[in-house]
Amino acid sequence: MSDESPQDIYPSMTIASEQSSEKIEPLKLGKRLKEIRKSFGLTLEEASQKTGLARSTLSKIENEQISPTFQAMQKLANGLQVDIPQLFAPPKQVTATGRRDITRSEEGKAHPTSTYEHELLATQLTNKKMMPFKSRIRARSFDDYGDWIRHDGEEFLLVLQGEINFFSEFYEPVNLSEGDSVYYDANMGHMLASVSEEDALILWVTAS
Amino acid sequence: MSDESPQDIYPSMTIASEQSSEKIEPLKLGKRLKEIRKSFGLTLEEASQKTGLARSTLSKIENEQISPTFQAMQKLANGLQVDIPQLFAPPKQVTATGRRDITRSEEGKAHPTSTYEHELLATQLTNKKMMPFKSRIRARSFDDYGDWIRHDGEEFLLVLQGEINFFSEFYEPVNLSEGDSVYYDANMGHMLASVSEEDALILWVTAS
DNA sequence: AACATAAGTTTCCAAAAGGAAACTTTATCC
DNA sequence: GGATAAAGTTTCCTTTTGGAAACTTATGTT
Numbered sequence: 354m355s356d357e358s359p360q361d362i363y364p365s366m367t368i369a370s371e372q373s374s375e376k377i378e379p380l381k382l383g384k385r386l387k388e389i390r391k392s393f394g395l396t397l398e399e400a401s402q403k404t405g406l407a408r409s410t411l412s413k414i415e416n417e418q419i420s421p422t423f424q425a426m427q428k429l430a431n432g433l434q435v436d437i438p439q440l441f442a443p444p445k446q447v448t449a450t451g452r453r454d455i456t457r458s459e460e461g462k463a464h465p466t467s468t469y470e471h472e473l474l475a476t477q478l479t480n481k482k483m484m485p486f487k488s489r490i491r492a493r494s495f496d497d498y499g500d501w502i503r504h505d506g507e508e509f510l511l512v513l514q515g516e517i518n519f520f521s522e523f524y525e526p527v528n529l530s531e532g533d534s535v536y537y538d539a540n541m542g543h544m545l546a547s548v549s550e551e552d553a554l555i556l557w558v559t560a561s
Numbered sequence: 562m563s564d565e566s567p568q569d570i571y572p573s574m575t576i577a578s579e580q581s582s583e584k585i586e587p588l589k590l591g592k593r594l595k596e597i598r599k600s601f602g603l604t605l606e607e608a609s610q611k612t613g614l615a616r617s618t619l620s621k622i623e624n625e626q627i628s629p630t631f632q633a634m635q636k637l638a639n640g641l642q643v644d645i646p647q648l649f650a651p652p653k654q655v656t657a658t659g660r661r662d663i664t665r666s667e668e669g670k671a672h673p674t675s676t677y678e679h680e681l682l683a684t685q686l687t688n689k690k691m692m693p694f695k696s697r698i699r700a701r702s703f704d705d706y707g708d709w710i711r712h713d714g715e716e717f718l719l720v721l722q723g724e725i726n727f728f729s730e731f732y733e734p735v736n737l738s739e740g741d742s743v744y745y746d747a748n749m750g751h752m753l754a755s756v757s758e759e760d761a762l763i764l765w766v767t768a769s
Numbered sequence: 770a771a772c773a774t775a776a777g778t779t780t781c782c783a784a785a786a787g788g789a790a791a792c793t794t795t796a797t798c799c
Numbered sequence: 800g801g802a803t804a805a806a807g808t809t810t811c812c813t814t815t816t817g818g819a820a821a822c823t824t825a826t827g828t829t
Binding site for chain 1: 786
Binding site: 617 | 785789790
């Protein structure tokens with residue numbers, strides 16, 4: 354489409370390819386924490402308020418002058434709303450350098466079935482970690498499907514328009530209206546139906 | 562154990578309204594550590610040798626009399642040959658089997674900054690592959706940010722309301738209106754600003 | 770430029786963690 | 800059961816962390 358490839362503009366984008374074998378991870382927690390804080394656009398003071406740790410303590414952790422206690426890390430994870438494991442995630446290699454794909458409203462790839470009508474998004478990019486698409490929900494009841502839908506990975510779903518019933522194998526059906534969302538394990542049988550007369554419109558994103 | 566349905570595991574899955582967002586995870590690290598040590602059939606003395614931590618220290622950690630430092634946890638993970646996230650994983654179900662989390666409109670965890678206002682979704686589930694949240698974009702120009710936002714993983718973004726400018730390091734800025742979406746490598750510097758008078762509302766999902 | 774203000778760092782001290790050894794409990798002989 | 804050895808806990812003390820405030824470095828603003 355209209356998007357030029359980044360390489361053309363910045364051909365020498367340097368991606369550090371750290372190919373160290375199995376070493377004792379230094380695990381730059383401090384650096385990592387700083388990244389996270391910055392990515393939220395927080396100052397030390399703001400982070401301090403959210404986590405309940407002193408400004409000075411955060412500074413020292415970030416600069417690796419001290420090693421936070423478990424309790425401190427709990428406060429960090431809690432206050433900054435990241436999973437604790439995320440704090441430990443080793444600095445990942447960047448495989449996909451500077452890519453993006455824009456999909457204009459109504460321009461996705463259609464993919465109609467009797468119950469859904471999928472509009473795949475960001476189809477220009479392959480090998481993505483996530484697969485986003487919008488769907489128009491035609492189904493009106495459980496019976497419109499043969500069986501549970503079930504596949505690998507996790508799924509996130511947000512209602513864009515209308516109102517749906519979200520059925521799932523291990524739970525009671527739930528009613529979701531515009532703006533509501535669900536996150537679930539897609540191996541668990543699931544299924545959607547529009548509640549109202551109109552078709553419902555939803556966005557969902559899968560990752561496996 | 563295997564035919565336990567999620568209801569048993571998550572009996573009080575509150576669909577209606579999960580109010581108390583102020584729960585600091587208990588995360589019985591001590592108990593967990595003891596389990597791991599026992600599962601290897603190690604005594605405190607042996608574990609001490611493997612980890613380099615004193616017998617007494619291990620005992621105190623297991624009995625939650627002290628909270629280990631990050632360094633201590635590295636030694637633990639290293640000596641016992643488990644990765645750190647595993648130390649935090651709940652004892653039984655390690656992966657997200659048959660789980661789900663519903664977030665009602667406007668009920669996410671607020672996370673305001675001067676430029677964004679994040680509403681985190683599905684916060685009940687940890688260790689997710691994706692992290693979804695809605696944001697109100699306050700920023701009106703590039704200058705409202707100090708620098709590019711940049712972090713690990715990939716990001717998907719959909720405009721729910723309003724109109725935004727999507728700036729990114731290697732491309733020209735793009736205008737996105739309601740229904741438009743972008744998928745991009747989050748390591749590439751990026752940044753958003755609302756175009757119109759009103760704040761814009763977007764959904765985004767990150768995966769790393 | 771000088772000034773004012775905010776962000777980040779360092780200092781100093783109270784509080785908590787880590788280690789050596791003493792102590793208590795549990796298991797294993799006879 | 801009593802003696803013995805091993806496993807685990809507690810005590811005591813040193814080292815390190817965490818917080819308040821002082822200090823230094825950036826970022827405006829006039």
